Amino acid sequence: MAFFSSTATIPQNLTFVSSNKLSSSPSSTTSFNFVSFPSFQSKFCKTITTSPQITRAHAPPAPSTETTTASSFHGLCYVVGDNIDTDQIIPAEHLTLVPSKPDEYQKLGSFALIGLPDSYTVRFVESGETKTKYSIIIGGANFGCGSSREHAPVALGASGAAAVVAESYARIFFRNSVATGEVYPLESETRLCEECRTGDVVTVELAENRLINHTTGKEYQLKPIGDAGPVIEAGGIFAYARKTGMIPTR
Amino acid sequence: MASSLVPPPSTSFFHTKKDLNLSAFSSSSSSSQRCHKHVSKKICCSVAAPQQTQRQPSTTGSVKTAMTMTEKIMARASEKAQVRPGDNIWTNVDILMTHDVCGPGSIGIFKKEFGEDAKVWDREKVVIIPDHYIFTSDERANRNVDILRDFCNEQDIKYFYDIKDLSNFKVNPDYKGVCHIALAQEGHCRPGEVLLGTDSHTCTAGAFGQFATGIGNTDAGFVLGAGKLLLKVPPTLRFVMDGEMPNYLLAKDLILQIIGEITVAGATYKSMEFVGSTVESLNMEERMTLCNMVVEAGGKNGVIPPDSVTYKYLEGKTSVPYESVYSDQQARFLSEYRFDVTKLEPxxxxxxxxxxxxxxxxxxxxxxxxxxxxxxxxxxxxxxxxxxxxxxxxxxxxxxxxxxxxxxxxxxxxxxxxxxxxxxxxxxxxxxxxxxxxxxxxxxxxxxxxxxxxxxxxxxxxxxxxxxxxxxxxxxxxxxxxxxxxxxxxxxxxxxxxxxxxxxxxxxxxxxxxxxxxx
CATH class of the missing domain: 3.30.499.10 (Aconitase, domain 3)
Structure with missing residues (x-):
């Protein structure tokens, strides 16, 4: 499968849609060296007509009541390795914060991934900030292992991250991500943490199960999220259960 | 000498999964212990669960489809005749445990979703144990214990192990400490039951032959209101440990051996069942150590067949009737690992x-x-x-x-x-x-x-x-x-x-x- 095509072009005035996750849009789309095979362009253009937004169980109500289908996420990626455990995602000293309290939810976000060792020279959330500039986290195997603390996916979601793309997940982290609707826990077919670098500009297309690295110009296949997708999109299990009539709406 | 019997550290003690789960300590014994990926029968009769001859027919039913212990517990809890690995089932919960770190968030979700005036599904099945951040001047940590106390008072929760005077734990007769150990000591761990807790080490209670696993706040909020949860039935890995435990080894060495073998993701989504003469010889606390760390291999739960050691420990601790279940002879295990404990080192x-x-x-x-x-x-x-x-x-x-x-x-x-x-x-x-x-x-x-x-x-x-x-x-x-x-x-x-x-x-x-x- 060819990932490169010298003929594909991108409209110069193309602006990337930003979800509510994305705090910093690329300043210039023309600087991207990404190209793709022909079908890519139309699909990409289709996705920019939507306005992705994640509804989260814990998040304070969004200013706008309008929520639309999240079909793609676009932004900078932050790359981590294997076995990123929940102590690295949100160290235990911050677990006094209660995710169901809106102000403490925001604070959890400011501590997201603060437990990574000093070898990670670029911090996920810069000191003094409450939000990350990285909307997509790319990890290796067994992401989210360790504790059952729901603070972990909550911290990532509260920081503004939309999705994690990892080779595999620890069971409880995956379940907590879906139950809360905080982040999409997507699985990659290949070892993306060695293919992407922190700061690369990437797009995740949910419907296409695809991740595009615009910085390197490569595309990668993701595993389908399956039945978990609609649950996250609805904003977690309770929201999904109400939306689908499983439990009464209030 | 012990050291001469032990393979070099880089050598797998038993074969990896890629080797089709064969188990052997030395090449000389590998052929006799060979087993297939889906084990359809016991390899060695010496590892049979001790209680099997005493089983009531109702414990297993008429065995049309053989099940593992974990499958049987989940079948009973979902009121089904049988379940298979991969089935998503609504599972009735016998005990829900939460603590000061995840309790306040779980309570927050319960109130948000079921209403401020909602009542928990069963005030005697919710166990709340402050244990994580107790002896600290951190105000938010102290506040979180207050949130638990208010909730327990409001809901008339029967089992709340409170602490009010932080200056001296001994003047707090209700205070226990670490939840997983307190659950056992206070008689909340019983064979055949389902225990969910907002802590990954909830799996410790598998030592009692129950299904016990960790869940997040949102799932716990759901259980508080509904008393059940949608769970997926895990396939089971079986670990057969035989031989007399050397006097320099403890259960911690056994579980570190296993995790080292199958990796921190080796049992992800799976159940780990521990059997064999070594396991039978372990006291309850050592069995708890074994099951405690299954989550470090990614496991969903760990189980040990209940036996006389289990029943002795439970004497006087609980008046709730319980019923033990055991894996059927023909139960299907995803793979089986064996090892000879006498050859292990610290x-x-x-x-x-x-x-x-x-x-x-x-x-x-x-x-x-x-x-x-x-x-x-x-x-x-x-x-x-x-x-x-x-x-x-x-x-x-x-x-x-x-x-x-x-x-x-x-x-x-x-x-x-x-x-x-x-x-x-x-x-x-x-x-x-x-x-x-x-x-x-x-x-x-x-x-x-x-x-x-x-x-x-x-x-x-x-x-x-x-x-x-x-x-x-x-x-x-x-x-x-x-x-x-x-x-x-x-x-x-x-x-x-x-x-x-x-x-x-x-x-x-x-x-x-x-x-x-x-x-």
Whole structure:
């Protein structure tokens, strides 16, 4: 499968849609060296007509009541390795914060991934900030292992991250991500943490199960999220259960 | 010599999954122990669960489709005749446990979703145990215990193990300490039941032959209101451990061996069933150690068939009727691992992963700064008795600060009252004092997971005055995780070990094989 095509072009005035996750849009789309095979362009253009937004169980109500289908996420990626455990995602000293309290939810976000060792020279959330500039986290195997603390996916979601793309997940982290609707826990077919670098500009297309690295110009296949997708999109299990009539709406 | 029987450290003790789960210690015995990926029958009759001849027909029903223990428990809890791995089933919950770290969030979700005036599904099936951040001046941590108390009062929760006076835990008769140990000691762990808890080490209770697993706040909020949860039935990995346990090994060595073998993701989404003559010989606390760390292999739950040891422990602890279940002879296991415990050596998990297995003696040059004995994994009565045994055998003093945190108030009492065998009537506390250990601290999760900055024995910033800049903070710990930052400082290095190995290391100031003192 060819990932490169010298003929594909991108409209110069193309602006990337930003979800509510994305705090910093690329300043210039023309600087991207990404190209793709022909079908890519139309699909990409289709996705920019939507306005992705994640509804989260814990998040304070969004200013706008309008929520639309999240079909793609676009932004900078932050790359981590294997076995990123929940102590690295949100160290235990911050677990006094209660995710169901809106102000403490925001604070959890400011501590997201603060437990990574000093070898990670670029911090996920810069000191003094409450939000990350990285909307997509790319990890290796067994992401989210360790504790059952729901603070972990909550911290990532509260920081503004939309999705994690990892080779595999620890069971409880995956379940907590879906139950809360905080982040999409997507699985990659290949070892993306060695293919992407922190700061690369990437797009995740949910419907296409695809991740595009615009910085390197490569595309990668993701595993389908399956039945978990609609649950996250609805904003977690309770929201999904109400939306689908499983439990009464209030 | 033990060492001559043991394969080199780089050699798999049993074959990896890619080798189709064959198990063998030496090439000479591999053919007779060969098994297929889906084990359809027992390989060796000597590992049969002890209670099988006493089973009531109702325990297993008429066996049309054979099931594992975990499948049977989940079938009963979902009111189905049978379930298969992969089935998503609504599972009735017998006990929901939560604590001060995840309780407030779970309660928040319960109230938001079921309403401010909603009542929990069963006030006698919710067990709330403050244990994580207790002896701290952190105001938010203290507030979280207050939130638990308010909720328990409002809901008339029957089992709330409260603490109000932080200055002296002993004046709080209701206070227990580490939830997983308190659950067992207070009789909330019963064979055949389903226990869910907002803590990954909830799997500890599998030692009682029940299905026990950790869940998040949102799932717990759902259970609080509904009393059930949608769960997926896991396939089971079976671990057969045979042979008499050498006197220098503890259950911690067994589980470190297994995690080292199958990796920290080797049992993800799976159940781990422990059987064999070695497991049968273990007391309940050691069985709890074994099941406690299945989550470190990614496991959903661990189970051990209940037997007379289980029933003896439960005597007088619970009046709730329970019914044990056992894996059928024909039950299908995803794979089966066997090992001969007599050939194992004391192990550690090196930084920064519980599957970074090494022989303790291989790490004898690793200089350490402290030793920590505590937590749900290694802070039980038997763990302190084991450490005391090493100190007693050596008669020497520790060379590094040695922190002792009994898991619960009962363990603390045992440390101060039970005589250590062979000591002429001394208690653990006396032996620890003579060895120069820190005084046993107030029972809680302590520094196992770092916690607030003022947590006792937490690994805070390395102090330049006492440490070279290039030198890391190194701790030998009887706890369960050694990921970066787990016990506080991000650059701290944690060697996970048994209480024997931890005590031996305290005596030398280096990671030390306990045979140096126990032979």
């Amino acid at each position: 192990l550690v998990a090196k930084p920064h992963s519980p599957d970074n297995r090494a022989l303790a003696r291989e790490c004898k040059d690793v200089k350490i700064n402290r030793v920590y004995i505590g937590s749900c994994t290694g802070g039980k009565t038997e763990d302190f008795m084991a450490a005391a045994k090493v100190f007693l055998a050596s008669g020497k003093k520790v060379k590094v600060p040695t922190f002792l945190v009994p898991a619960t108030q009962k363990v603390w009492m045992d440390v101060y009252s039970l005589p250590v065998p062979g000591s002429g009537g001394k208690t653990c506390s006396q032996i620890f004092e003579e060895a120069g250990c820190d005084t046993p601290a107030s029972p809680s999760c302590g520094a196992c997971l770092g916690g607030p900055k003022d947590t006792y024995a937490r690994m805070n910033e390395p102090q330049a005055s006492s440490l070279l800049l290039s030198q890391h903070f190194v701790c030998v710990s009887t706890t369960n995780r050694n990921f970066p930052g787990r016990m506080g400082h991000r650059e701290g290095e944690i060697y996970l070990a048994s209480p024997y190995t931890a005590a031996a290391s305290a005596l030398t100031g280096y990671v030390t094989d306990p045979r140096e003192f126990l032979q």
